[in-house]
Amino acid sequence: MTDGPETADADAGEYLPDDVGAVRSALVEWYETDHREYPWRETTDPYPILVSEVMSQQTQLDRVVDAWRDFLEAWPTVAALAAADRADVVAFWTDHSLGYNNRAKYLHEAARQVTEEFDGEFPETPDGLQELMGVGPYTANAVASFAFDNGDAVVDTNVERVLYRAFDVPDDDAAFERVAGALMPDGESRVWNNAIMELGGVACEKTPRCDEAGCPWRAWCHAYETGDFTAPDVPTQPSFEGSRRQMRGRVVRVLGEHDDLPLDELGPRVRVDYAPDGEYGREWLRGLLDDLADDGLVDVEERDGEAVARLRR
Template sequence: MSPPRKRKASSPAPLIEPGRRESLRSRLLEGYDRQKRDLPWRRTRDPYAIWLSEVMLQQTQVSTVIPYWERFLQRFPTVEALAAAPLEDVLAGWRGLGYYSRARNLHRAAQEVVARFGGRLPSTAAELLTLPGFGRYTAGAVASIAFGEPAPLVDGNVARVLSRLFEVEGAPGDRAREARLWELATGLVHGERPGDFNQALMEHGATVCRPENPLCLLCPVREECLAYRHGRVEELPPAKVRAAPKRMTLAVAVWSHEGRLLLARRAEKGLFGGLWELPAAEVEDDTPDPASAAKLAEALGADVTVQGHLGTVRRQLTHRALSLRLLRVTGRKHPTHAPSFRELRWCTPDEASSLGMSTAMHKALEAALNAGALRE
């Protein structure tokens, strides 16, 4: 008696049914070709310029990014120019965009591109991931858009589109949900024009499949959308629960001497890392002046006396409600180095304005000068 034949293992079902996959790809690309926004980084094939746009667009609106992108490229037109520039010049060019770790990583990555790749940005997502500041999204975006590699990407817009098209459950940040979204993005990107397809997904999320008031009647893939079919567009994906911004108060030393103000550059890490500021130390809201002076003295390594108040500047950051208490201070010695800062300088207002400084601290400097900080 012959042994029973083993059943041939069946192939796993495809993640996306082939006919649906091709329909989604073709309709999204057709919609992109017909109605895409005319953005300046879409008119270039320069991988460096495309990379820069992707970094700037993280956490920042397109309308804000456009003038920064254009000015930054004028100032640092190539990877080599960016790599050779002092970090403080790069941070100065970034001022106002926020999330300054992006600029620091951009600078470090440019230096590695020059040192390791001869000034040419690597063309694969795997190689790009070895550079500072390149996560899975940025590597996929640059590899696909600049080099045509079928590398997937998932950002907020893409996550929303895929969540609705495929009725993906789970809150933003949920591991199983994120894995599913990346699987879907990987399954869709393979085919013609992977870079344009990735941009089509992002464009669709930004202009049609919006978080609120999505334009379903204008959607080219409405018939393929499970959330639309089941009346769940408004509930997918669920809103991300955001923590209330943390209150933070800084005592800011406004120290003048012979027409100059004391400026300090922070350590590379942390809030406003690597940026210049009027020297500051974190305090409680109700910290009295002598205790604030002691905090500033510890940071500067020099005796500090508070002479008066020059006002308070308040700024709302993404994760912090920031209060900058401007204290006119003086001391017996005029410090030139300090334990808590990378560098100190005594600067005229014009010199100070050219330094890499956060928008919050720039407003504090303006307020201090308007309040008579340089009047002896």
């Protein structure tokens, strides 16, 4: 592997050891010797890589594997996904408990963009990939890295934790970006980003497993030397049970099983304690439907003086 620039910018260099080349080599050798085997790591096809990235945004990787395989069995190519009925894609997302359903909508729309606007070929740069619906900077950079070896240094919560502990980088987004960029060898974003994310996910978890996982950076690690394994706070997710997110998912799932439903027929299928004029009644249900309509997932129309909801096709 190449060592990349011998000197990082001054702001990043103050946090890094002098032997940056040895730090890089140790991590890549550790990763290539043994790492978790996820199927999307065995391909450079941007379509399945994009699917894996979108699925894993709010879901543990081990839980994503089966859903990812099922998704690609249903829609094996970007053209197949583009031609799919959006309601089927959203229903799949809900059935597999993959989080916010608008991600399914955006993934479907991105597939249409690739086929209709890019002649079936994915953009190969982070900036180009961000032109796709729902693809933000992090996802774009990940796909550029893992599909085309053409990305920048990935910085997620795991990477921030690694840099904070190993090199005493302050809890500052700009500092994390600078140090991560200085560490990554030029032109090797695929292996490097996989390796440093693996380090954060296997050895440098919230509860570190330095020795058990054979962390390759123990010789340079500030936390390992001092015994202080504090790290930046990680935001906690609100409880899912009974949440609006759960109820929105139920609305989508129920509507996926029917062409359309009046509100008073939909409501009891979403909450058993639905009462038209109660706390969880028409006003509450209409709020969920308005949110879903804003996301482009649901349509509500008046029919014979009654509000009727259906999935947007």
